[in-house]
Amino acid sequence: MAVPPVIDLTSSRPAQARHNTSSHRLPTVSASEALQELQDGNLRSVSTGLTSLDGLLSGTGDTSSGGLERGKITELWGPAGVGKTAIAIQSAVNALKEGSTVLWVDCATALSDQRIQESITRHGSKDSHSASDGLLGEFKHVTAATLSHLLAIVLHPPPNLIPSGTGLLVVDDLNVLMDLDYPRYQFAVSSKTEQQKWQASRRYAVLGSLVSGLNKLAVINGLAVVVTTGCSTRMRPDSGLGAALVPGVGGVEWDGGVWNRLVVFRDFSGRFVGVQKCQGRSLISREEVGEIGRVVGLEVANDGTLHERQASRPADGATTQVKPRASPVKPRKRVFDEVADSESEDVDEYGWAETDEDAIAAEGLIEDAQAATASTEPD
Amino acid sequence: MTNLVTVLPDFDVKPYTHILPSLEKALISTADLLSLHAVDVAKRAQIPPGEVTKLSNALLQSLHSGIIGTNSTPIELNNAGDAADQSELKYPSTKQHRSISTLDERLDSALGGGIRPGYLTEIVGESAAGKTQFLLTLLLSVQLSPPQGLGKSALYISTEAPLQTIRLAQILNTHPGLCTLSQQERPSLSRIQSTHIHDVEAQEHILRYQVPVALEKQNVGLLVIDSIAANYRAEFDRSKARKGAESFAKRSNQMTQLGALLRDIARTYGVAVVVANQVADRFTTIDPFSHAYRMSQSTQRSRPDSPPQARGVRSEALSQDVPLGTPSLAQMLSTDDPLALDHQQRFFTGWGDAPEAVDFKTPSLGLTWTNQLATRIALLKQPIYEDRAYHPGEDRSIAGWNRTAKIVFSAWCAEKKIRFGIWEGGIRTHGEPEDPGGGTT
Numbered sequence: 058m059a060v061p062p063v064i065d066l067t068s069s070r071p072a073q074a075r076h077n078t079s080s081h082r083l084p085t086v087s088a089s090e091a092l093q094e095l096q097d098g099n100l101r102s103v104s105t106g107l108t109s110l111d112g113l114l115s116g117t118g119d120t121s122s123g124g125l126e127r128g129k130i131t132e133l134w135g136p137a138g139v140g141k142t143a144i145a146i147q148s149a150v151n152a153l154k155e156g157s158t159v160l161w162v163d164c165a166t167a168l169s170d171q172r173i174q175e176s177i178t179r180h181g182s183k184d185s186h187s188a189s190d191g192l193l194g195e196f197k198h199v200t201a202a203t204l205s206h207l208l209a210i211v212l213h214p215p216p217n218l219i220p221s222g223t224g225l226l227v228v229d230d231l232n233v234l235m236d237l238d239y240p241r242y243q244f245a246v247s248s249k250t251e252q253q254k255w256q257a258s259r260r261y262a263v264l265g266s267l268v269s270g271l272n273k274l275a276v277i278n279g280l281a282v283v284v285t286t287g288c289s290t291r292m293r294p295d296s297g298l299g300a301a302l303v304p305g306v307g308g309v310e311w312d313g314g315v316w317n318r319l320v321v322f323r324d325f326s327g328r329f330v331g332v333q334k335c336q337g338r339s340l341i342s343r344e345e346v347g348e349i350g351r352v353v354g355l356e357v358a359n360d361g362t363l364h365e366r367q368a369s370r371p372a373d374g375a376t377t378q379v380k381p382r383a384s385p386v387k388p389r390k391r392v393f394d395e396v397a398d399s400e401s402e403d404v405d406e407y408g409w410a411e412t413d414e415d416a417i418a419a420e421g422l423i424e425d426a427q428a429a430t431a432s433t434e435p436d
Numbered sequence: 437m438t439n440l441v442t443v444l445p446d447f448d449v450k451p452y453t454h455i456l457p458s459l460e461k462a463l464i465s466t467a468d469l470l471s472l473h474a475v476d477v478a479k480r481a482q483i484p485p486g487e488v489t490k491l492s493n494a495l496l497q498s499l500h501s502g503i504i505g506t507n508s509t510p511i512e513l514n515n516a517g518d519a520a521d522q523s524e525l526k527y528p529s530t531k532q533h534r535s536i537s538t539l540d541e542r543l544d545s546a547l548g549g550g551i552r553p554g555y556l557t558e559i560v561g562e563s564a565a566g567k568t569q570f571l572l573t574l575l576l577s578v579q580l581s582p583p584q585g586l587g588k589s590a591l592y593i594s595t596e597a598p599l600q601t602i603r604l605a606q607i608l609n610t611h612p613g614l615c616t617l618s619q620q621e622r623p624s625l626s627r628i629q630s631t632h633i634h635d636v637e638a639q640e641h642i643l644r645y646q647v648p649v650a651l652e653k654q655n656v657g658l659l660v661i662d663s664i665a666a667n668y669r670a671e672f673d674r675s676k677a678r679k680g681a682e683s684f685a686k687r688s689n690q691m692t693q694l695g696a697l698l699r700d701i702a703r704t705y706g707v708a709v710v711v712a713n714q715v716a717d718r719f720t721t722i723d724p725f726s727h728a729y730r731m732s733q734s735t736q737r738s739r740p741d742s743p744p745q746a747r748g749v750r751s752e753a754l755s756q757d758v759p760l761g762t763p764s765l766a767q768m769l770s771t772d773d774p775l776a777l778d779h780q781q782r783f784f785t786g787w788g789d790a791p792e793a794v795d796f797k798t799p800s801l802g803l804t805w806t807n808q809l810a811t812r813i814a815l816l817k818q819p820i821y822e823d824r825a826y827h828p829g830e831d832r833s834i835a836g837w838n839r840t841a842k843i844v845f846s847a848w849c850a851e852k853k854i855r856f857g858i859w860e861g862g863i864r865t866h867g868e869p870e871d872p873g874g875g876t877t
């Protein structure tokens with residue numbers, strides 16, 4: 058008698074399910090299978106091309122395997138022209154070099170084809186021309202004309218848009234698209250109908266849906282997501298400083314769904330990337346607007362790529378050595394207990410600042426210790 | 437639905453006319469429909485959920501086929517059944533990499549060929565900085581056949597002064613790249629359409645409805661708006677009476693809508709949209725570089741909510757955070773408030789990116805408008821004073837101008853600056869393009 062074949066119930070078929078190219082069935086992967094594959098650590102993070110930044114993002118200082126983590130969202134924000142798209146392009150080329158496909162979604166300004174072609178060719182200059190063309194074929198580029206188009210891509214992805222083997226999804230310039238449908242600044246109309254109040258709350262709700270959708274795409278497809286956005290301003294009346302730049306999209310739901318947040322900004326000596334949120338933990342306090350977190354210096358090479366600024370490199374002779382100065386904006390009227398002793402006193406010169414604080418702390422300890430011994434004395 | 441017409445202009449609404457008014461009344465937009473469950477939408481608008489689902493599915497179908505693939509191979513989104521939708525790639529891609537020359541070799545090379553179609557470009561500068569000269573040149577060069585131009589006509593929209601036809605003729609007759617051409621190749625004024633817009637409402641209507649028609653009928657390759665800020669100036673003055681926050685919100689939304697409209701036009705019709713913008717003076721506080729000033733301010737400068745010795749503590753904290761052997765931040769950053777708008781503005785407005793710069797201008801229409809642009813070219817000018825003895829109290833007399841064209845940021849080329857002058861034939865550069873930052877401009 059033939060032994061009935063053992064039915065192997067535990068055989069998981071993630072590979073088969075995903076490579077199912079039949080047009081009748083949506084290739085599905087269960088979330089647990091996808092998570093398992095991610096946690097197995099088979100998939101590498103996508104390098105940004107900036108070693109120190111990769112190290113910072115890994116959370117452990119590991120520069121060789123750090124970078125844009127798969128299954129997670131990294132937000133890159135900063136003012137116009139600072140280099141957000143450039144970093145995204147570098148990361149895309151790195152993903153292509155590793156054999157992954159890249160999906161690039163334009164939200165506002167179209168990515169210049171020449172720019173991506175030149176980046177690919179530059180990286181593959183040692184290889185043949187056909188290799189570069191092959192890489193270019195793995196770069197998928199679409200435009201989302203409105204937020205509805207972007208939501209259609211993210212929340213209800215068409216079956217063949219994100220094939221298996223996609224390593225990176227870039228959404229470029231999200232805030233412009235958001236502001237069109239849900240303006241950032243609302244009219245402060247006194248008497249709002251219930252519908253108007255509901256509509257005013259939609260911006261953050263939709264951002265929440267969008268970030269959930271992106272996270273889902275990231276985990277199920279095992280890809281890294283990069284969202285670039287421009288900036289907005291926020292006043293800082295409490296600290297008396299002027300307005301500061303803040304990310305163009307925000308809100309509790311959005312911030313909660315973003316794994317890393319990087320700010321790209323400029324100074325006289327060059328460009329910088331600040332890591333404000335990393336590994337899901339914020340490196341700056343929520344109230345601090347204008348904090349930059351941990352910083353890596355950048356420089357732009359002649360071919361347009363961004364490299365890390367070398368520590369050993371002396372300052373350029375052309376740029377003057379600018380001494381650090383505090384923001385020139387005068388703070389508001391001081392609270393009564395902070396009047397300076399005298400105009401000419403230089404606090405740092407005597408080091409009273411640190412020793413004062415230590416002294417106060419020490420006194421407190423001594424007092425507490427005395428109280429403790431006093432209370433335990435009568436025994 | 438509130439914005440269905442702008443999202444999907446060709447969507448067939450006939451099967452849904454019975455539910456659209458309710459959706460409209462409940463202020464539900466297309467994005468809401470896609471991000472909410474059908475049941476929630478149905479409850480809000482008081483319509484049957486089944487109908488909502490049908491509408492959502494139809495919307496998704498249209499949106500999926502409307503996602504533009506800009507690769508050479510069209511993205512196969514639908515199954516084989518929808519071959520008709522796939523074959524028409526409605527939107528011409530920008531991959532041909534054609535440009536509109538500025539008729540100056542060095543400026544063209546700095547711009548990677550010239551002004552690119554498919555993008556929204558801004559030329560910003562003070563009055564008499566050379567914006568109009570630049571634009572007039574483009575109106576002529578777009579008519580040249582590739583690679584110098586696009587072989588198409590131009591549309592000029594003025595909001596202040598009308599099109600300067602005499603100056604156009606002068607450029608045409610004097611510039612060596614134009615006057616030597618044969619009759620057929622030569623650009624002509626008859627291929628430049630021009631119109632005038634007086635106020636914001638007319639601008640909205642003309643840009644949204646009439647310009648697209650004109651672009652198609654006249655085979656236009658360049659749309660110029662000179663200037664974009666003029667119509668809004670009157671608006672802002674009028675609105676001073678109202679609350680500041682509300683008018684700011686309204687202005688911000690207007691900028692976003694305008695930017696989207698112009699970008700749409702550029703992408704849909706493959707035209708270069710070039711707008712001229714004006715500037716306002718920008719004031720910053722007095723120069724804190726003097727040592728004496730810094731010493732006197734050392735105890736007062738800290739933020740009130742942190743201890744008075746915050747300055748010392750803060751720079752220490754920064755240097756502690758720097759990992760992996762990078763140089764101490766105090767040496768790299770010039771200020772302890774790098775994300776302040778005042779500081780960052782130096783780098784994306786075009787004025788102020790050298791530490792010694794003193795004369796700051798800011799492009800009008802604010803940060804929201806800046807976010808809409810693909811490229812900003814700033815035309816700066818500095819007076820050259822006559823070098824002679826002056827009587828006390830006498831104003832210095834201006835002998836000439838130092839003009840600099842600066843590519844402040846661009847989607848298709850690197851940032852550069854180059855000196856230029858204005859002559860009968862338009863714009864002429866002096867010297868090679870340099871990297872910006874450094875010097876006094």
